[in-house]
Amino acid sequence: xxxxxxxxxxxxxxxxxxxxxxxxxxxxxxxxxxxxxxxxxxxxxxxxxxxxxxxxxxxxxxxxxxxxxxxxxxxxxxxxxxxxxxxxxxxxxxxxxxxxxxxxxxxxxxxxxxxxxxxxxxxxxxxxxxxxxxxxxxxxxxxxxxxxxxxxxxxxxxxxxxxxxxxxxxxxxxxxxxxxxxxxxxxxxxxxxxxxxxxxxxxxxxxxxxxxxxxxxxxxxxxxxxxxxxxxxxxxxxxxxxxxxxxxxxxxxxxxxxxxxxxxxxxxxxxxxxxxxxxxxxxxxxxxxxxxxxxxxxxxxxxxxxx
Amino acid sequence: xxxxxxxxxxxxxxxxxxxxxxxxxxxxxxxxxxxxxxxxxxxxxxxxxxxxxxxxxxxxxxxxxxxxxxxxxxxxxxxxxxxxxxxxxxxxxxxxxxxxxxxxxxxxxxxxxxxxxxxxxxxxxxxxxxxxxxxxxxxxxxxxxxxxxxxxxxxxxxxxxxxxxxxxxxxxxxxxxxxxxxxxxxxxxxxxxxxxxxxxxxxxxxxxxxxxxxxxxxxxxxxxxxxxxxxxxxxxxxxxxxxxxxxxxxxxxxxxxxxxxxxxxxxxxxxxxxxxxxxxxxxxxxxxxxxxxxxxxxxxxxxxxxxxxxxxxxxxxxxxxxxxxxxxxxxxxxxxxxxxxxxxxxxxxxxxxxxxxxxxxxxxxxxxxxxxxxxxxxxxxxxxxxxxxxxxxxxxxxxxxxxxxxxxxxxxxxxxxxxxxxxxxxxxxxxxxxxxxxxxxxxxxxxxxxxxxxxxxxxxxxxxxxxxxxxxxxxxxxxxxxxxxxxxxxxxxxxxxxxxxxxxxxxxxxxxxxxxxxxxxxxxxxxxxxxxxxxxxx
Numbered sequence: 001x002x003x004x005x006x007x008x009x010x011x012x013x014x015x016x017x018x019x020x021x022x023x024x025x026x027x028x029x030x031x032x033x034x035x036x037x038x039x040x041x042x043x044x045x046x047x048x049x050x051x052x053x054x055x056x057x058x059x060x061x062x063x064x065x066x067x068x069x070x071x072x073x074x075x076x077x078x079x080x081x082x083x084x085x086x087x088x089x090x091x092x093x094x095x096x097x098x099x100x101x102x103x104x105x106x107x108x109x110x111x112x113x114x115x116x117x118x119x120x121x122x123x124x125x126x127x128x129x130x131x132x133x134x135x136x137x138x139x140x141x142x143x144x145x146x147x148x149x150x151x152x153x154x155x156x157x158x159x160x161x162x163x164x165x166x167x168x169x170x171x172x173x174x175x176x177x178x179x180x181x182x183x184x185x186x187x188x189x190x191x192x193x194x195x196x197x198x199x200x201x202x203x204x205x206x207x208x209x210x211x212x213x214x215x216x217x218x219x220x221x222x223x224x225x226x227x228x229x230x231x232x233x234x235x236x237x238x239x240x241x242x243x244x245x246x247x248x249x250x251x252x253x254x255x256x257x258x259x260x261x262x263x264x265x266x267x268x269x270x271x272x273x274x275x276x277x278x279x280x281x282x283x284x285x286x287x288x289x290x291x292x293x294x295x296x297x298x299x300x301x302x303x304x305x306x307x
Numbered sequence: 308x309x310x311x312x313x314x315x316x317x318x319x320x321x322x323x324x325x326x327x328x329x330x331x332x333x334x335x336x337x338x339x340x341x342x343x344x345x346x347x348x349x350x351x352x353x354x355x356x357x358x359x360x361x362x363x364x365x366x367x368x369x370x371x372x373x374x375x376x377x378x379x380x381x382x383x384x385x386x387x388x389x390x391x392x393x394x395x396x397x398x399x400x401x402x403x404x405x406x407x408x409x410x411x412x413x414x415x416x417x418x419x420x421x422x423x424x425x426x427x428x429x430x431x432x433x434x435x436x437x438x439x440x441x442x443x444x445x446x447x448x449x450x451x452x453x454x455x456x457x458x459x460x461x462x463x464x465x466x467x468x469x470x471x472x473x474x475x476x477x478x479x480x481x482x483x484x485x486x487x488x489x490x491x492x493x494x495x496x497x498x499x500x501x502x503x504x505x506x507x508x509x510x511x512x513x514x515x516x517x518x519x520x521x522x523x524x525x526x527x528x529x530x531x532x533x534x535x536x537x538x539x540x541x542x543x544x545x546x547x548x549x550x551x552x553x554x555x556x557x558x559x560x561x562x563x564x565x566x567x568x569x570x571x572x573x574x575x576x577x578x579x580x581x582x583x584x585x586x587x588x589x590x591x592x593x594x595x596x597x598x599x600x601x602x603x604x605x606x607x608x609x610x611x612x613x614x615x616x617x618x619x620x621x622x623x624x625x626x627x628x629x630x631x632x633x634x635x636x637x638x639x640x641x642x643x644x645x646x647x648x649x650x651x652x653x654x655x656x657x658x659x660x661x662x663x664x665x666x667x668x669x670x671x672x673x674x675x676x677x678x679x680x681x682x683x684x685x686x687x688x689x690x691x692x693x694x695x696x697x698x699x700x701x702x703x704x705x706x707x708x709x710x711x712x713x714x715x716x717x718x719x720x721x722x723x724x725x726x727x728x729x730x731x732x733x734x735x736x737x738x739x740x741x742x743x744x745x746x747x748x749x750x751x752x753x754x755x756x757x758x759x760x761x762x763x764x765x766x767x768x769x770x771x772x773x774x775x776x777x778x779x780x781x782x783x784x785x786x787x788x789x790x791x792x793x794x795x796x797x798x799x800x801x802x803x804x805x806x807x808x809x810x811x812x813x814x815x816x817x818x819x820x821x822x823x824x825x826x827x828x829x830x831x832x833x834x835x836x837x838x839x840x841x842x843x844x845x
Contacts, residue, residue, distance in 0.1 A: 032720030036727075043763055044446040048428035081519060082346030083501050092519060148551055155559040163559035164552060165545065166521045253552040255545055257521035268718050 005291065012287045016280065020070065023279050024063055027272055034079040034270045053079055066276070075277040079270075086277035093259035094281070096166075097251075100258060101243040103178045105236075108186035108243075113232065115186070116193020117225065123198060135190050138183035143246075147180045147253040164254040177254045181247060185239055192232050200228040230300060237293035241286045333540035334843050336825075339553045339562045340544035343520055347501040349486040350422050350429045355834070358483055359566075360523050360544050363838050364508035365486040368396050368415065368465070369477055373840035375833040377481050381410060381509065382465070391472030391787055392439075396465040399532055404489045405507040412459035417490040419457040420444075434484050434741050437473040472787050474645050475744035482742060511537050511839040521546055538827075538842035557820055563843060564828070565820035570630040570693065576820065584820050586630050587830045590640045591739035591815035592748060593632075595686075595701075596769040597807075598732050604682065605732060605769075609674045611807035613667035614733075616655050617704055624813050627696050635811035638752070638800050639745040642832045645789055646745045647797040651804055667708040676709055683711045688735035689722035697812070698735065726768040736768060739815065743833065745796045746783065752803045753780055771808040 035049050050056045054065055069076060075086035084092075115135070119128045141149075154176060155163025162173050200206060201224055209223045210216075247260030259278060266274035342356040349361050362371075370380030382396040402410040422429050423444040436442045439456025443449040456468035469476060479485065489507050492500045499505060503517050511533065512525035523544045527537055545562065547553045550569045557565050568576065568584065576584040597605040597614070605611055620634030633641075637651030655663060676682045686702065688694040695716065702712035712733075717725070726734045740747045754772040755764035764770055776799050783795040804811075817834035827841040 030721075032718075032724040034720075036720040036724045044425060045428055045430065045432060048425045052426075052428050081343070082348060082351050083498065084519065089519060144549075148555065151552060151555040151559075155561075156555055159559065163556045163561055164547070165556070165561060166518065251520060252547075253549050255521055255547040255552070255556075257518045259520075261520060268720070270720050 005295065008291050008294075012284070015287065016283060017067075019283050020067065020276065020280060021063070023276055024066065024272075025059075027267075027270070027275055028059055030270070032270055034272065036270070053077070070280075075280075076273040078266075078274050079272065081271075081274075086273045089262060089274065090259060090277060090281060093257055093262065096256065097244060097247055097258035097260055100174065100178060100181060100247060100250075100256070101240065103174065104182035104185060104243050105240050107178065108182035109189055109232075109236065109239075111182075112186040112189025113193050113229070115190040116232075117197055117220070117228075119190065119194040120197035120201065120228075121220070128194075131190065135187040138187035142249075143180050143184065144249040144253060146183065147176070147250060150176050150180060151253070164256075166254075166256050173254075177250045177256060181243060181250050185243060188239070189232055189235065192235055193228065196231045197224065197228040200224045226300060230297070233296055233300060234293060237286075237289040240289055241282065244285060245282055332845075334538065334845070335541040335543065336539045336838055336841065336843060337543050337561060337563045338545065338838070339547055339557065339565045339567075340523075341546070341566050342548060343546045344517075344523060344544075347506065347514060347517070347523075348498070349483040349488065350418075350427055350432075352483055353430045356544075356566075358835070360514070360525070361483050361486070362510070362835070363512040363525055363542065364506075364510045364514050364528075365483070365488075366510040367480055367483070367486045369480045371481050371833075371835050371837055373827060373829040373836065375829075375831040375835040377478050380481075381487065385477075392469045394467045394469070394476070395460070396467070398463045398465065400463075402509060402532060403530060404492075404509050405513050405528060405530065406489075406492070408489065408491055408507075409462070410487060410509050411462040412465040413462065414487040414490050415465050416455075416457050416459045417493070418486065418488045420452040420455055421488060421493065422484055423455065424452070429484065431482075431484050431741070434479060434482055437469050437471070437476055437479065439468045439470050471785050474789050474792065475742050475746075478644070478744070479742045511837070512542060519546075533839070537839050539838055542838050554820075557822075563822045563825050567818050568820055570628050570818070573630050573818075580820070583822065584818070585828075585830055586816050586818055587834065588633065588640070588642060588832060589739070589815040589817040589834055590643060590743060590832050591737060592635055592638065592640055593735075593737045593812050593815060594635070595810040595812060596726065596731075596734050596736050597809060598729060598734075598769055599772075599808075600729055600770045603732065604684070607674050608806060609670040610676075610682070613670040613674075613708055614705060614710070615807045615810045616663045617660075617667045617708055618701055618810060618812065619660055619704055620812060623697060623700065624816075627700050628693060628813075630816055630818060632813040632816050635814050637804055638748055638809075638811060639796070640740065640748070640814050640832075643740065643745050643748075644743045645793055647793045651797070651800050653804065664707050671708055671710075678709055681709045681711050683713065684732050685713045685715055686733045686735075687715045687717065687722060687725060687731045689719045690716045694735050701812075727764075729764075729768070729770065731768075733810075734768060737815070738766070745793070745800070746780070749780060749796055749799055749803075752808050753777055769809055771803065771806075773802060773806065773808075776802045 035046060047056070054062055066076065078084050078086055078089060081089065115131050119131045122128045151163045154161040161175050166173055206219060206224055209219045245260060245263055247258055248264050250256070251258045251260045262274050263278045266278065338359070340356045340359055342354055344357045344360055345354065346352055346357060347361060349365055352358060352361055366380045368380055368382040369377045372378045381398055381402055383399045385394055385396045387394050398410070398412060404410060419435070419438065421427050422432050422435060423441045425445060425447050432445050440449055440454045444452060444455055458466045460466055487509065489500070492505065492507060496505055503514060506514050508514065508528065511528055511531045513528045514523060514525050516524040525542045527540045528534065531537065547556070550567050553562065553565050554568050554572060556562050573584060573586065597611055599606045624630065624632030624634065636653055636656050639646055639650070641650055671677065671682065686698055688698050698714050702714065705712055725731050726736065738748055738751060751766050752771050753767060754777050755762045755767060755770070779795050779799040783792050783799070786792040786795060819834070821828045824844050825841055828836055
């Protein structure tokens with residue numbers, strides 16, 4: 001298993017290189033550049049800016065400059081936010097995005113799994129319907145609307161929670177954003193869990209367990225939950241990366257200092273450095289998560305063995 | 308026993324601390340600032356959200372009063388030579404950077420040299436091009452920075468020489484491109500001087516914290532010369548581009564001032580928070596540019612006339628946008644300084660819409676288009692709800708004259724790239740004045756200049772060109788008498804507008820919401836309100 005993990009880590013290097021290359025050239029094929037704003041810059045100024053960021057070099061030369069710096073761990077400067085390197089922005093924003101995503105992840109996963117089990121056990125009874133309803137709200141209402149509604153309810157009308165902003169160390173400021181972020185995630189997990197649980201509960205080995213006289217609790221705890229978790233686990237990896245990258249709307253509406261928005265706005269601004277930097281970061285996260293999920297899978301399902 | 312004593316001591320200390328903290332409670336302004344600042348360096352800034360932060364921590368020779376009129380800043384007074392080309396500024400006594408170094412005339416010389424240095428790549432350097440040799444230095448034609456028309460006579464006296472007399476020059480000096488920078492620090496640290504741990508200022512506030520995506524925080528500068536009259540102790544400039552969320556946070560009491568709000572909430576605000584929304588004419592024009600390059604359909608003046616006269620401008624502000632923007636028929640926004648009293652107003656603007664449509668139909672027929680041969684035009688705009696609503700409305704207004712419109716939207720960078728490349732027929736654009744003078748918008752319609760064999764049209768996307776217009780603009784640039792200059796500029800405006808050089812649609816408005824707790828907020832056409840003039844009642 002260790003050897004397998006090691007080979008997977010090694011194989012990430014060529015994947016990373018391919019991703020960087022593809023991303024670099026696709027970005028440059030898009031029309032417009034980082035300095036195309038509402039106003040035309042005087043040609044001399046534009047030339048100065050382009051020279052400053054090496055954009056006046058042939059594309060291939062720029063590519064090799066970028067990769068060379070990247071190998072040395074330098075993600076380069078941001079072209080749109082002056083005074084911050086891409087690495088600075090990630091250093092400031094990523095811990096925040098990560099905290100928020102992990103909070104949402106833990107909450108959503110536990111709530112989702114519990115709700116899924118509860119719904120499956122009470123299939124087609126009222127707890128099932130209530131849970132389905134709550135879950136559907138999370139899936140159907142887009143998060144920017146959800147955020148605005150929660151802001152209005154808890155921030156404006158009830159006044160229980162701050163409607164936005166960030167004060168270092170304040171948990172109250174995290175409640176609404178994490179709720180908005182976690183809700184659809186919890187919804188998806190509970191749907192998956194409910195479906196797979198119902199399937200497992202109808203399977204032969206559960207019937208055998210019940211037939212040999214095991215109590216329903218023991219049947220659930222010892223025989224049903226673990227196999228029913230498999231589809232949920234395979235969703236958790238992509239799910240977490242979705243939480244990490246999908247925080248754009250939440251960050252923008254609540255005015256939070258994460259990096260989710262760079263991922264999107266930088267692409268619109270043609271801030272090449274940030275787009276590449278965040279893409280590389282997310283790529284490594286996704287590769288790592290996939291690896292972890294595969295390893296957890298092996299632990300959960302004895303049929304799966306990696307060499 | 309010991310416990311009770313200790314408890315009493317702690318309780319007393321706690322109560323005292325509480326009392327002290329309420330007595331000394333700092334007044335904090337929570338300002339909704341919109342975009343995330345791209346920089347804190349005055350030479351690199353370009354947005355009004357950057358201006359709000361930078362203008363509070365650095366002060367130029369002149370600064371703005373509560374109404375955004377130019378008043379003495381770091382310079383206490385100045386003399387202007389007879390011919391209007393040499394300005395001598397006398398700096399205040401005792402002004403200093405927040406690290407204790409004095410602010411000297413040398414800092415200003417250094418700042419202007421840095422602004423025009425091609426290596427700085429300052430976006431807005433051109434705003435100070437009235438200064439002698441600045442443009443040549445910026446383009447690399449002159450490499451000796453000492454030839455720049457900015458000289459320190461001594462530590463307290465600064466002399467600025469202009470290319471030609473420029474009536475709006477003092478106003479231009481309030482702009483952040485004319486701010487000083489701390490020479491001692493910039494020489495040592497380079498561009499890193501604006502990092503929060505290094506930054507110093509000479510303005511009423513000092514930057515203390517910058518959390519990209521969330522806020523910038525500044526505190527009152529105790530060494531500022533007018534500190535005694537500065538009321539607010541601390542300012543948060545909050546990043547929040549989502550206008551609806553900003554309004555929610557204002558309603559929750561988290562913001563004291565909003566610098567923008569969703570236009571469709573204007574009525575709600577007037578009904579529920581009367582007197583708090585401030586919609587004020589702002590110096591800027593929203594317009595459609597028409598590609599007049601040779602061979603393009605819109606090089607035909609008849610079609611341009613038909614298009615422009617059938618845009619019903621009166622409904623756009625009140626009905627389509629909901630914030631009551633005033634209709635624009637000319638090119639120079641009302642309220643612009645140094646201009647004639649009667650704005651350009653074409654006769655057709657007062658004729659009924661039906662009549663205009665009939666006339667436009669005739670023009671279209673003359674140009675060879677009609678019901679059997681409709682004209683199809685592509686209308687480009689940058690992706691935005693308001694731009695889209697206007698484009699849809701205008702497409703409907705052009706339908707009766709037999710013009711079919713294909714709408715095409717793209718993100719901002721792509722949109723302007725296409726306009727600049729001349730790759731469009733009709734395109735949406737807007738211009739906010741950089742300084743309060745008619746030349747700032749009229750320059751947009753000057754013929755491009757030839758550079759290395761290709762034409763550089765700058766911001767004249769439509770490639771409008773008229774020799775007479777160019778001649779009048781040239782004359783105006785050297786005319787000393789402000790009234791005569793205003794007249795020349797008005798003549799130029801008339802020529803361009805009579806030829807339908809573009810389709811002005813409405814004059815911009817600024818949209819602020821100000822809490823009743825805030826006093827000192829004065830509406831003005833520049834929409835600049837420096838924190839220094841505000842106060843807040845708890």
